[in-house]
Amino acid sequence: DAGVTQSPTHLIKTRGQQVTLRCSPISGHKSVSWYQQVLGQGPQFIFQYYEKEERGRGNFPDRFSARQFPNYSSELNVNALLLGDSALYLCASSLAGRLAGVADTQYFGPGTRLTVL
Amino acid sequence: KNEVEQSPQNLTAQEGEFITINCSYSVGISALHWLQQHPGGGIVSLFMLSSGKKKHGRLIATINIQEKHSSLHITASHPRDSAVYICAVREDYGGATNKLIFGTGTLLAVQP
Numbered sequence: 001d002a003g004v005t006q007s008p009t010h011l012i013k014t015r016g017q018q019v020t021l022r023c024s025p026i027s028g029h030k031s032v033s034w035y036q037q038v039l040g041q042g043p044q045f046i047f048q049y050y051e052k053e054e055r056g057r058g059n060f061p062d063r064f065s066a067r068q069f070p071n072y073s074s075e076l077n078v079n080a081l082l083l084g085d086s087a088l089y090l091c092a093s094s095l096a097g098r099l100a101g102v103a104d105t106q107y108f109g110p111g112t113r114l115t116v117l
Numbered sequence: 118k119n120e121v122e123q124s125p126q127n128l129t130a131q132e133g134e135f136i137t138i139n140c141s142y143s144v145g146i147s148a149l150h151w152l153q154q155h156p157g158g159g160i161v162s163l164f165m166l167s168s169g170k171k172k173h174g175r176l177i178a179t180i181n182i183q184e185k186h187s188s189l190h191i192t193a194s195h196p197r198d199s200a201v202y203i204c205a206v207r208e209d210y211g212g213a214t215n216k217l218i219f220g221t222g223t224l225l226a227v228q229p
Contacts, residue, residue, distance in 0.1 A: 031215065042121075042203055042219030043160075056214030090160060094215060106150070106215065108160035 002026070004093050004109035012115045013081050021076045021112045025093030031055075032074040033106065034066055035090040043090055049074055050096075078114075086116045120144050123204050123220035130227050136191040138223045140204030143185065147209040150217065151178050151189045154201040163189070163202075194227045201225070 005024045013019050025032050031050045035043035045058040049068035068074045072093075078085055092106040121142045130136050140149070151163045164171050164178040166187065171178050175194075180187040191198055201224050205217040 033215065033217075035217075035219075040221075042205075042221045043217075045216045045218070048214050048216060056216045058216070092160075092217075104215070105162055105165050106217065107162065108152075110157075110159045 004091055004107050006089075006091050006109040006112050008112060009110070010113045010115075012117060014117050015081055015083060017081050017116075018077065018079045019081060019114060021078075021089050021091075021114070022073065023076070023091030023093075023109060024073045025091075026107055029093035029095055029107070030072055031094045031096060032068055032072065033092045033094075034074070034076045035092065036060070037088040037090060037111070038084075039087070046076065081116045083116050086114060088113050119220070120208075120218050121204055121206055121220040123202075123223050125223060126221065128223055128225045130194050130225070132195060132227055132229050134194050134227075136194050136198075136225065136227075138189045138202050138204075138225070140187045140189070140220055141185060142187075142204075142206050142218075144206065144218070145209045146182075146185075146206040148207045149180055149187050150205045150207075151187070152203040152205060154203060154222065156200075160203070191225075196227045196229050199225055199227050 007022045033048040034046040037043040047066040048056040052068045063079045066076045088111045090111045091109040094104045094106045153161045166180045175192045177190040201222040203222045204220040
């Protein structure tokens with residue numbers, strides 16, 4: 001089975017532009033989480049979606065939005081890009097996303113490296 | 118102060134050495150993850166712990182819930198173990214999200 005896939009792998013944008021990043025979870029996984037990893041730091045939580053509903057949101061401005069589709073794939077959108085948005089954007093999928101009260105393993109995709117010039 | 122602290126930040130070892138990476142956290146958790154990240158970005162989950170100890174090959178992870186501390190050990194280290202090792206916790210606050218809080222990582226370099 002394929003792991004978590006993300007597209008594109010790399011992306012270069014200029015300030016003020018908009019970007020859409022895509023994630024396909026492992027087959028059977030219903031939960032998708034997005035993380036931002038700035039160079040030299042640990043990842044920071046942006047969003048979690050489960051069954052097309054937002055389950056969690058990190059401390060990010062409203063320029064960041066996401067959605068999940070019926071096939072459980074997900075898109076992360078960032079509007080009005082700033083230089084500080086340059087980062088590796090990671091997507092992680094898991095089976096249930098903690099609904100059962102039991103921690104489940106998150107599987108990470110390879111990431112999309114976004115550079116804002 | 119970060120909710121998840123790792124030490125050391127950088128570690129250089131000789132091939133064959135026993136390596137320990139430490140993680141301390143300040144929140145109540147439902148699980149702790151050890152992750153490995155190679156240059157270029159991809160993150161691989163090594164362990165998920167909620168108590169005790171787990172072993173996989175040359176890797177051993179332990180957690181002490183009372184002391185809010187976990188360690189990752191690598192026995193007989195090899196240059197291919199060179200990577201960033203990240204500790205991440207899932208805070209237990211009763212919510213429905215599986216948000217992870219990450220440490221800043223430990224950069225390990227194993228020299229032949």
